[in-house]
Amino acid sequence: MNNKNKLTFHLDVSDFLPAAEEEKQSLAVMRESVSFWRDGLRRFKRNKLAMASFVVIILVLLFAFVGPAVYPYSYEQQIRGSENLAPLEYSAQELARIESGESVFPHFLGTDGHGRDTMVRLMMGSRISLLVGIIASALILVIGSLYGTIAGYFGGRVDMVMMRIVDIIYTVPDILIIILLMVTLKYPMKNLAENVPGFEWINTIGVGLICIFIVFSLLYWVGMARIVRSQILTVKEQEYVTAARALGASHSRIIRKHLLTNVMGTLIVTTTLQIPSAIFTESFLSFLGIGVAAPMPSLGSMAAIAIDGIYTYPYRLLAPAVMISLIILSFNLLGDGLRDAFDPKLKN
Amino acid sequence: MGKYVAKRVLTSILTIWLVATITFLLMYLVPGGPFLAEKAPSAATLEALNKRFGLDQPKIVQYKNYMLNLLKGEMGESIKQRGRMVEDIIFSGFKVSARLGGMAILVAVFIGVPLGCIAAFNRGKWLDNLILFLSTLGIAIPGFVVSTVLMVIFSVKLDLLPTYGLTSFAHYIMPVSALAFYPTAYISRLMRSSMLEVLGQDYIRTARSKGLPQFKMIFKHALRNAILPVVTYLGPLLAYTLTGSVVVEKIFTIPGLGNEFISSIINRDYTMIMGTTIFLATLLIIMNMLVDIAYKIIDPRIKFK
Numbered sequence: 247m248n249n250k251n252k253l254t255f256h257l258d259v260s261d262f263l264p265a266a267e268e269e270k271q272s273l274a275v276m277r278e279s280v281s282f283w284r285d286g287l288r289r290f291k292r293n294k295l296a297m298a299s300f301v302v303i304i305l306v307l308l309f310a311f312v313g314p315a316v317y318p319y320s321y322e323q324q325i326r327g328s329e330n331l332a333p334l335e336y337s338a339q340e341l342a343r344i345e346s347g348e349s350v351f352p353h354f355l356g357t358d359g360h361g362r363d364t365m366v367r368l369m370m371g372s373r374i375s376l377l378v379g380i381i382a383s384a385l386i387l388v389i390g391s392l393y394g395t396i397a398g399y400f401g402g403r404v405d406m407v408m409m410r411i412v413d414i415i416y417t418v419p420d421i422l423i424i425i426l427l428m429v430t431l432k433y434p435m436k437n438l439a440e441n442v443p444g445f446e447w448i449n450t451i452g453v454g455l456i457c458i459f460i461v462f463s464l465l466y467w468v469g470m471a472r473i474v475r476s477q478i479l480t481v482k483e484q485e486y487v488t489a490a491r492a493l494g495a496s497h498s499r500i501i502r503k504h505l506l507t508n509v510m511g512t513l514i515v516t517t518t519l520q521i522p523s524a525i526f527t528e529s530f531l532s533f534l535g536i537g538v539a540a541p542m543p544s545l546g547s548m549a550a551i552a553i554d555g556i557y558t559y560p561y562r563l564l565a566p567a568v569m570i571s572l573i574i575l576s577f578n579l580l581g582d583g584l585r586d587a588f589d590p591k592l593k594n
Numbered sequence: 595m596g597k598y599v600a601k602r603v604l605t606s607i608l609t610i611w612l613v614a615t616i617t618f619l620l621m622y623l624v625p626g627g628p629f630l631a632e633k634a635p636s637a638a639t640l641e642a643l644n645k646r647f648g649l650d651q652p653k654i655v656q657y658k659n660y661m662l663n664l665l666k667g668e669m670g671e672s673i674k675q676r677g678r679m680v681e682d683i684i685f686s687g688f689k690v691s692a693r694l695g696g697m698a699i700l701v702a703v704f705i706g707v708p709l710g711c712i713a714a715f716n717r718g719k720w721l722d723n724l725i726l727f728l729s730t731l732g733i734a735i736p737g738f739v740v741s742t743v744l745m746v747i748f749s750v751k752l753d754l755l756p757t758y759g760l761t762s763f764a765h766y767i768m769p770v771s772a773l774a775f776y777p778t779a780y781i782s783r784l785m786r787s788s789m790l791e792v793l794g795q796d797y798i799r800t801a802r803s804k805g806l807p808q809f810k811m812i813f814k815h816a817l818r819n820a821i822l823p824v825v826t827y828l829g830p831l832l833a834y835t836l837t838g839s840v841v842v843e844k845i846f847t848i849p850g851l852g853n854e855f856i857s858s859i860i861n862r863d864y865t866m867i868m869g870t871t872i873f874l875a876t877l878l879i880i881m882n883m884l885v886d887i888a889y890k891i892i893d894p895r896i897k898f899k
Contacts, residue, residue, distance in 0.1 A: 413605065414605065414609050414612060418609065418616075418875065422870075422874055426620045427620065430621075430623045434623070522734070529736055533736075534844070534856065546736075549738060550738075553738075556745065556746060556750065560750060567742075570736055571731075571735045572734075574733075574734040575730065578730065578734060579730070
């Protein structure tokens with residue numbers, strides 16, 4: 247039977263016999279099926295550098311958000327007589343208190359010209375930087391992905407008009423407009439916080455911070471919108487989208503359930519890489535003196551103050567400089583790791 | 595090609611007009627005026643000053659006048675540095691900034707491109723890892739940190755280089771290295787990844803298998819294709835070195851355009867703010883356009899849309 251002519255219509259009866267038990271078993275899927283997320287996560291966990299930077303980020307988050315709560319000094323507290331201390335140095339008063347049996351918490355990184363403890367200011371500065379990075383990126387994510395999805399999904403004339411607007415904003419020199427906007431926004435925001443009821447919360451967060459959030463999300467969403475649009479353009483041609491449309495799904499359902507879930511990997515990676523660039527820009531603004539307002543410290547403004555006394559206290563620059571570089575470096579590495587893990591094109 | 599250039603020029607003009615209008619609006623939203631800093635001017639002086647700079651007219655008229663003058667190529671007189679025309683101030687500041695920025699870009703390209711190539715040719719070896727590590731670090735360190743660390747080491751500790759001014763070659767070393775630091779790191783990363791991609795292409799295998807010398811293969815086939823992303827980056831890089839130099843100019847007290855821009859905002863020198871913003875925006879937009887056209891010349895496969 248085996249060497250029969252392949253072109254005949256004679257059927258092989260053995261092909262139609264019920265499968266034996268062992269044959270069935272050999273076809274059973276023993277391994278659990280791996281979802282997109284689990285697969286990405288597994289690859290991410292194997293990347294040592296990315297995992298290390300993830301741990302560093304967790305540590306920095308603890309340092310910035312839990313640190314000030316348990317630290318005995320506060321960031322605006324000026325300790326008279328303890329000005330300009332070197333790291334781990336005690337002032338005469340504090341030495342006297344130690345003599346008399348009191349325990350005095352050491353200034354690990356010394357104090358600044360106003361007698362404020364540098365360590366706790368570093369914690370608060372990191373907190374501001376992280377807040378700026380994370381919240382600004384979240385805002386950019388929301389605006390950019392919505393805009394990009396709508397442009398990509400509807401296509402045609404809608405897409406053309408929307409992307410022309412993006413092109414124009416893209417060519418606007420960002421640093422110039424950021425500096426102008428920061429200076430401009432400060433006054434109306436202050437006015438809003440002080441005179442209009444219902445906006446008092448602005449003062450608790452800080453006018454400078456709110457301005458930074460607004461300015462960043464006004465300017466930087468365009469990059470996100472471009473990336474999301476190009477992704478949506480490919481995803482929307484897939485069969486499952488056609489199927490959903492044939493079943494009568496509404497536009498918003500298709501966007502929410504099918505398109506956005508499928509570009510999620512790109513969204514996460516782009517947002518993670520947006521965080522360090524927002525932190526970079528914030529430190530730059532604070533360094534120029536138009537970022538977060540005193541007495542709230544920011545890593546950039548701490549560095550700026552340190553530069554004024556660079557000849558006498560060069561070590562003061564070290565802490566904020568190292569901290570900024572560490573935060574930006576670990577977010578960059580984390581973003582690279584996520585991209586390697588979740589971008590299907592880089593799988594092998 | 596002609597149609598493409600015409601379209602780009604039109605969008606550019608639209609963008610510049612938009613930037614000018616936004617700047618005009620923002621400027622007048624900021625409270626305070628250019629004359630407040632002076633020792634309590636009398637009402638009569640204030641009136642005379644406002645009249646002299648046309649600030650007594652309604653905002654719409656001021657806007658119209660400014661735009662009409664701009665079309666004639668006039669940016670008016672600086673309100674703070676009285677007697678000097680905005681064009682002259684911008685020009686003298688730009689000469690300094692451009693020299694500094696140009697040197698920084700040259701340094702970045704001539705160090706970054708070879709570094710990226712070396713890393714790509716030694717993929718996975720210690721040299722590649724070292725270059726990758728250094729360039730990742732280079733991207734993470736902000737410009738003001740680089741500038742001040744350089745200053746502490748070479749001026750404060752070693753007393754080798756001057757900390758301010760731009761009068762001799764030694765004065766240029768630190769600001770140029772500070773400005774070139776980030777782009778060098780960025781370009782070497784970009785060059786490495788694009789070179790790796792190119793080295794995996796079929797035409798490189800063909801070139802290798804037909805026995806082309808290594809040198810010729812690199813320069814004729816690989817480099818020419820791999821350098822495209824770097825060319826694209828040159829546009830934004832220019833934006834970075836010209837506007838990012840604000841920090842470097844402040845630290846090294848250099849009388850460049852970045853410094854003028856910051857001080858004009860703080861002083862509410864309206865004509866100077868308008869002038870510098872429009873000048874920088876125009877420059878950047880033209881540079882981006884040139885980069886796109888250069889792209890086409892380097893890679894004939896790219897079609898204009």
